[in-house]
Amino acid sequence: MTDQTPDQTVADQHQPLVPNRTVWIDHFGDLDVIALSERPVPQAVDDEVLVRVAAASINPVDWKTAAGEFPPKGADQLPFALGRDLSGRIEALGTRAHNMRSVGDRVIAFIGQDRGAQADYVVVKAVELVATPEQIDDATAAALPLAAMTAWQGLFDHGKLEAGQRVLIHGAAGGVGHLAVQFAVWKGATVFATASGRDLDYVRSLGVERAIDYKNERFEDHATDLDLVYDTQGGETQARSFTLLKKGGTMVSTLGPDEERGRELGIRTVPRWHAEPNGAQLAQVAELVAAGTVKVAVDRTFAFDQVREAYAYTHDEHPRGKVVLSMQGE
Template sequence: MSTNEQKAAPAKGRKDHFMMAWRVHEFGPPDVMAFEKIDCPQPGPGEVLIRVRAVGVGPWDGWIRAGKSALPQPLPLTLGSDLSGIVESVGPDVRNFATGDEVFGVTNGQFVGAYAEYAIASAKMIAKKPVSLDYNAAASVPVVAVTAWQALFEHGKLAAGQIVIIHGGAGSVGAYAVQLAHRAGIRVVATASAADLAYVRSLGADEAVDYKSEDLEKHLGQADVVIDLVGGRTQDRSFNLLRRGGKLVSAVSQPDQEEAERHGVEAFFFLVEVTGDRLAKIADFIDNGKMRTQVGAVLSLAEARTAHEMLEGILPRPRGKIVLDVPT
């Protein structure tokens, strides 16, 4: 079971031993989500208890809710991973955080436990909140920004002067990838819908291409790296865009290894690894004005089911990250 489920105990200093949280007792559509009163957890070794001020909602939350997670997810569970808030208490062996610290990050490697008034987080997966961001904006950052960072620099190993093609440049991950690559002196070609081309250019893309057009064909064999944030046919087309020796990096699905070998490129899928060190780098970029965030819809914690209906396309959603604001 997740840390939150294992360690249900009163938090030190709290008058109320209970909290509200969004729980899943069976996998399925958004209506399986239940807003329930449960015991408030207590941090164990290497953990902190966070008084949650905001929660980021991502597609992986929907996959977990629907039982489609790439990781085992024993039931029942509390949904959510991205969060920002205030450290309420720390567990044994935690030295780098103290009560009252404003932090952001993710809960744990299972990506659960954040849709709640209080949440347990691994001390290795959080960092001090960017001072220039409020809680809602900070909660929108962790998973998507670190995914972009890892795709570009740790897996793609991109450097100044190289060419990257970013599929889905207007999405939550893509928007950070465009900004980070631009700041690093990398030539950025980004795909997006026609309505988002101006937005992608404003983020720093040297060239913005409507994903429905064939304009990418002029880049055949030119890209050093393709960042795939879309999958499907878009991923299949990406092999032709790479030079021999290039890399196809997907945060969506495992690329075809036979195609990779035929084109003389590397191709791989990765799962994001959020760490305090990576978050600190992202926070520094944000506080120094080198990267901007975009929050789409802000709902209250009690409206988390509505947020998931937006994820599923049942309800319309604006561009940007969905955030749940947690009342104090």
């Protein structure tokens, strides 16, 4: 987002003269640093659009960022807004956005870290957004982008998962995990998945070969001869998973793999990576959701003024699927 010059005026002036509530932090710390702050409504320039946000989701990366535990955001960038994914309607268009979108269009977006999606109004770049299929409501749409791109890119871009392969997915009932399971099943892989006992029936309903209670079962007894492990847990869980992979198999971890261990065992490891906005991939996922092939689990929806309670719930309760903030009380 840049300052406007005379030739970058917003083409359609639909911006309301109201405060823009934004989840804002001015220092790192526990969840009590998270608060709503009234910020100016931003303006869209060039190929950007201004979106009136209907809903935004909370991801673990949000509270890790607030705690100063997510390196891409450092103290030199404070203060800043939180949130990476949203759904809403286009409120105004930059001068070069007219041939792509229209005011009033429903959209989904996974935005860069230079802005915060948990706000009433957010500027979105054209490459970050896709149209919201009419079959998808705002809360479901908002729950999708970051988790879906993390799952999709981890499995397919980094993990190179193919039909007929065998994959173990840890944390299968979580925001990323439940989507990763469904993408792998859709691809035609044989899927083994770990979850807590209370979530086993849910994970089974997603089409896995075997749902494993990680507290009361050894996943090593059920998932062997694997082509890929998709790890969202790290630590001992990741260490034990290496031995289940075939030689030449792949360890993909959202927390970063033990590369030395991988070399010892002849396992391919993917250096730590972060999901990136990708409109084409997000559009494909949205189509799968619209068709009913993939179902997005929204554990709870909180009103925007309950943001701190929503963060606490996401942090403490291990929700099934995603937690969503509703900006417009819908």
